Amino acid sequence: MDAIIEKSKPPLIILTGPTAAGKTSLSIRLAKEVGGEIISADSMQIYKKMNIGTAKIMPDEMEGIPHYLVDELDPAEEFNVVEFQRRAKAAMKQIYENGHIPIVVGGTGFYIQALLYDVDFSRHDGEEEYRHELTALAREKGKEYLYDILCQVDPEYAALVHSNNLKRVIRALEYYHETGQKLSAHNLEQQEKNSPYSFAYFVLDLDREELYRRINLRVDLMMEHGLEREVRSLWEEGYGRNLVSMQGIGYKEFFDYFEGMCSLDDVADQIKKDTRHFAKRQLTWFRREKDVQWIHKQDYADEDEVLSKLLSCIKESNNHEHNLKELL
Numbered sequence: 001m002d003a004i005i006e007k008s009k010p011p012l013i014i015l016t017g018p019t020a021a022g023k024t025s026l027s028i029r030l031a032k033e034v035g036g037e038i039i040s041a042d043s044m045q046i047y048k049k050m051n052i053g054t055a056k057i058m059p060d061e062m063e064g065i066p067h068y069l070v071d072e073l074d075p076a077e078e079f080n081v082v083e084f085q086r087r088a089k090a091a092m093k094q095i096y097e098n099g100h101i102p103i104v105v106g107g108t109g110f111y112i113q114a115l116l117y118d119v120d121f122s123r124h125d126g127e128e129e130y131r132h133e134l135t136a137l138a139r140e141k142g143k144e145y146l147y148d149i150l151c152q153v154d155p156e157y158a159a160l161v162h163s164n165n166l167k168r169v170i171r172a173l174e175y176y177h178e179t180g181q182k183l184s185a186h187n188l189e190q191q192e193k194n195s196p197y198s199f200a201y202f203v204l205d206l207d208r209e210e211l212y213r214r215i216n217l218r219v220d221l222m223m224e225h226g227l228e229r230e231v232r233s234l235w236e237e238g239y240g241r242n243l244v245s246m247q248g249i250g251y252k253e254f255f256d257y258f259e260g261m262c263s264l265d266d267v268a269d270q271i272k273k274d275t276r277h278f279a280k281r282q283l284t285w286f287r288r289e290k291d292v293q294w295i296h297k298q299d300y301a302d303e304d305e306v307l308s309k310l311l312s313c314i315k316e317s318n319n320h321e322h323n324l325k326e327l328l
Contacts, residue, residue, distance in 0.1 A: 053227050204295050
């Protein structure tokens with residue numbers, strides 16, 4: 001079905017939700033229906049050589065649908081929300097020029113918010129010295145020490161960030177140091193901005209027991225398909241645990257195993273635990289977002305019904321001035 005690009009504001013469709021909710025296969029079908037191309041909003045699938053642990057969609061699974069921000073960076077390169085926003089905007093420009101609709105698919109809510117509301121990440125050069133101080137402090141006293149400071153100055157932001165995510169913890173402390181304000185308050189203020197896009201924002205969800213069952217099964221399949229070999233190969237190539245890419249779930253858990261500090265079963269159990277905690281944080285984030293439409297998969301007989309619901313919502317969607325009625 002050909003899509004008609006609305007002239008008042010460029011259209012944008014977002015399909016997100018917790019890990020293992022089934023976004024990938026549904027996104028392919030949705031793209032075929034609306035004339036869409038897919039932009040990954042996943043902080044890990046951008047990396048080459050990291051396929052199994054990221055549940056990366058492979059070229060033969062894309063069914064001819066163009067995908068952006070997948071398999072583009074070397075694991076030694078840093079990827080963050082500012083770089084995501086820059087690359088995603090460039091991808092959207094190309095998609096619009098193709099006469100198609102961008103469909104943002106992935107579970108990194110912070111990235112999605114940054115793109116949807118065009119969040120301003122402008123920073124001042126004066127932060128660099130303080131950033132070095134915080135980095136040194138983390139090396140000396142550990143990541144938890146910095147995270148505890150963040151919990152004191154900005155507990156709202158700390159609730160959405162894992163203590164291992166040193167980059168985001170430092171960024172929040174930098175912002176507080178420079179402005180005297182909470183980064184969580186700044187992000188909320190940015191979110192209150194009107195989006196420059198005419199959008200439909202879907203959050204795919206499952207009941208907790210089924211979601212956790214799917215997560216555990218996914219990890220078991222990853223291990224069967226050679227996740228240990230994938231991570232070991234990266235480790236042997238010199239990609240160390242301090243890289244941003246190696247901080248990802250499914251990768252960071254292996255380093256203690258490689259150093260003889262735990263068993264492979266311990267690694268699998270830890271990945272499952274970390275992934276479940278991550279899914280919980282994802283849902284917490286999405287519940288705070290505005291103008292989202294929750295799609296509870298247990299309310300539908302199969303994926304066909306879920307797809308029909310998405311298409312119906314897109315046709316009928318009218319998010320204040322964000323009118324998508326002309327999309328289909």
